[in-house]
Amino acid sequence: MPATGNNSYTPLSLSIRLRADGFSFFVCDVQSNSLIQGEHFAATEACPLPELLQRELARPEYFNRQIAQAYVLVCTPSTHVPLEAFRRDEATELFAFTFPHQSIIDHRVAYTILPELESVELFAVNREVEDIILQYYPTARIFASRSMLIERLSRYADDSLSEGRHLFCCLGDEGVEVVMFADGRLRYANTFAEHQLSNIQYFVLNAWQTLGLDAETDCLVVVADESYADLKALRQGFGLYLRHIDSVNPSDLFPNVALARERKMPLDLKALLLNRM
Numbered sequence: 001m002p003a004t005g006n007n008s009y010t011p012l013s014l015s016i017r018l019r020a021d022g023f024s025f026f027v028c029d030v031q032s033n034s035l036i037q038g039e040h041f042a043a044t045e046a047c048p049l050p051e052l053l054q055r056e057l058a059r060p061e062y063f064n065r066q067i068a069q070a071y072v073l074v075c076t077p078s079t080h081v082p083l084e085a086f087r088r089d090e091a092t093e094l095f096a097f098t099f100p101h102q103s104i105i106d107h108r109v110a111y112t113i114l115p116e117l118e119s120v121e122l123f124a125v126n127r128e129v130e131d132i133i134l135q136y137y138p139t140a141r142i143f144a145s146r147s148m149l150i151e152r153l154s155r156y157a158d159d160s161l162s163e164g165r166h167l168f169c170c171l172g173d174e175g176v177e178v179v180m181f182a183d184g185r186l187r188y189a190n191t192f193a194e195h196q197l198s199n200i201q202y203f204v205l206n207a208w209q210t211l212g213l214d215a216e217t218d219c220l221v222v223v224a225d226e227s228y229a230d231l232k233a234l235r236q237g238f239g240l241y242l243r244h245i246d247s248v249n250p251s252d253l254f255p256n257v258a259l260a261r262e263r264k265m266p267l268d269l270k271a272l273l274l275n276r277m
Contacts, residue, residue, distance in 0.1 A: 070137035
């Protein structure tokens with residue numbers, strides 16, 4: 001890798017968050033767990049995602065000797081299978097069966113194993129995009145975006161929540177993630193690409209009913225940054241139907257970690273970087 005021109009060496013990490021319409025780069029200080037730089041890029045017809053990624057990744061801010069590790073977070077449709085039923089040679093076929101209308105000709109079906117939850121998340125990575133990243137960072141580690149957040153929520157549920165059944169509602173730029181655990185295993189996980197409050201409430205309450213939760217005794221846990229504009233209105237809307245509603249912010253999921261309070265970073269990326277602290 002090219003030198004940065006600075007004699008001092010501070011190990012950094014580069015996180016690449018891939019979306020259907022573009023990507024984001026986040027450079028973090030590994031030792032202090034602080035954000036150094038964050039930038040978002042939107043693909044266009046004139047400059048499609050692979051071309052844009054190739055151009056921006058070559059910049060010295062994102063390709064230099066101080067970056068010790070690169071992570072890739074893929075925000076695309078995914079599905080979970082029980083770990084005991086997972087077979088690597090069947091991953092592509094199973095993914096294609098789950099998403100029959102999504103072409104995977106130009107994609108590689110990858111997976112993230114969640115051993116604590118005995119679950120495997122299958123997702124697709126564009127081959128051209130993956131090849132470009134590996135040209136610069138051959139040891140880059142690739143994860144499904146949902147799996148990192150689900151892993152952290154599971155640990156939080158075990159460590160911080162009272163006994164009983166809890167349904168997580170996680171709000172972010174991709175929409176709303178609805179997750180539930182039972183007996184230490186993942187019971188339900190689904191993403192709804194919605195941002196309107198009425199639609200969010202509909203999908204969450206529908207999942208609540210489908211899972212057979214009790215409006216009087218069970219609890220809805222809303223996970224969002226304090227800056228989320230509609231948090232109060234959303235809680236009030238759920239309060240019309242549910243008795244117990246809690247709010248959790250990233251600093252609750254990762255106490256005493258400065259990076260957890262960084263509002264420029266999405267929650268799934270915080271989970272990726274901080275899960276193993």
